[in-house]
Amino acid sequence: MTLQEGAAIVDVLDSPPAKNRRSLRGTGKIGDILLRVVAGLVLLYIFIPIFVIVLFSFNKPAGKFNYTWQGFTLDNWADPFKYPALAEALKLSIQVAALSTAIAVVLGTLLAIALVRQRFRGNKAVDTFLVLPLTAPEVVMGASLLTLFLDLGWATGFTTILIAHVAFEISFVAMTVRARVRGFDWTLEDASMDLGASPARTFFKVTLPLIVPGIVAAAMLSFALSLDDFIVTYFVSGSTVTYPLYVNAATKAAVPPQIDVLATAILVISLILLAVGTLYRRKRLVV
């Protein structure tokens, strides 16, 4: 997921769903069919590469590059971590994603709550400031961070990757949490305190349960952004290799089918998480 994809998702989260919308009619029958056909074709276009990735994860490549179809095999799936460097890279990416998400969620959530609850001077300016990281192309963001680290004389590696990821995640976390907690009835907190709860108890019993769904959504988005980031990471990684960096290096030397296997596996795991999340929300009827 690239930063702009994240922005598009935040955009959807930020808009309230329309209520019980019935389908529109009357574009004229032929126009209607034509429209649906075009939409179907566009959807198909979106899916072609995904089919190819899943298909090629079962390929038995002849040479070093898994680019042409040779024959069906389950070997790749039987041994997804055949290449230790790929496994290491994936492990490192997951570490970076988890750590950076943890930091960004704390900083971003505090910011979001402050923005929703308190009207202060400069509120609007903070809003604009939050959007700025989305308007800079990633290549410039990566380059600017690299010049900072050069200025400071810091060696690039795990820490600088972590710093960079937190930097682009904060905005997403803050905007996602804000989108979800906007419109909550904050007087519930006053009610809790009036009934004798301590501020800490109020926070854990009232505030936190209200904002948790927003935080979970933000954390998932942030994790996905970090796991997939290539461009910014490329600039600040030094000799450290994350999963996307491994994939990029592979395109120059050898593309094993395990890349497609892991991509498919990540896709399936995300879908399961998403499905579980949706079911859980339906059950609890929260947000």
Place this chain on the structure above:
Amino acid sequence: MIFPALAYLAIFFVVPFWSLFKTSLSTMGGSIFLPQLTFAWDFSNYGHALVTYQDQILRSLLYAFTATVVSLLISYPLAYVIAFKSGRYKNLLLGLVVLPFFVTFLVRTLAWKTILADDGIVVHTLSAVGVLPPDGRLLSTSWAVIGGLIYNSMTFMILPLFVSLEKIDPRLLEASKDLYSSSFRAFRKVIFPLSIPGVLAGSLLVFIPAMGDFINADYLGSTQTTMIGNVIQKQFLIVKDYPGAAALSFLLMAMILAGVLSYTRALGTEDLV
């Protein structure tokens, strides 16, 4: 409560731009292994970057512009169908649009390399029909790069379009029908104007990353299709010409800013978010 996050962004988002700016005006000495940057108000870096990389600059503008327009044209029908005609399948369709997010961007682009390969099925089919250019290749052409840019950015065109279309009250459309407007006229006079915020947001989300992209040009293109991003990446990380690359980065930002401002002005809205 806002202080920690804002301080973090100030240090690791704003200050880096200052460093980049300083670098862009510096002169470089020393060796490639130990470059010495000296700040010198050296504006020649900009002129030099502009002249040396004019091809890449023009190409980036052309590619990003084409990708944005085509992306808008093919995303609109899908967003329209999801917003107005999908009924109870709406969430399912939205889910399908978002699904490719979960496959690494690089792997998706690699898949296109497989699809467009010289001995791939698309090239075979097209050459059988006889609609392929003389050299018979799809890969390494401008169109492959633009196609990659479109593909990798379509979801962020579709989602904002969907959001703005979904907000439109269907009764407005019924009203325009009652007043004897044709379907096309209703679209032109009612739906499209109301969807402009989505058109704007989607276009920016496509144009900005397309201008700075170097993956698509790297994987799907050739040396004849390099973009600004390729140059910045190469000058920074391989050639280590930091001042030149920094100057080019600022030129890129300036072009994006100019593009965004003129575009928002043309569409007549100041709402960037």
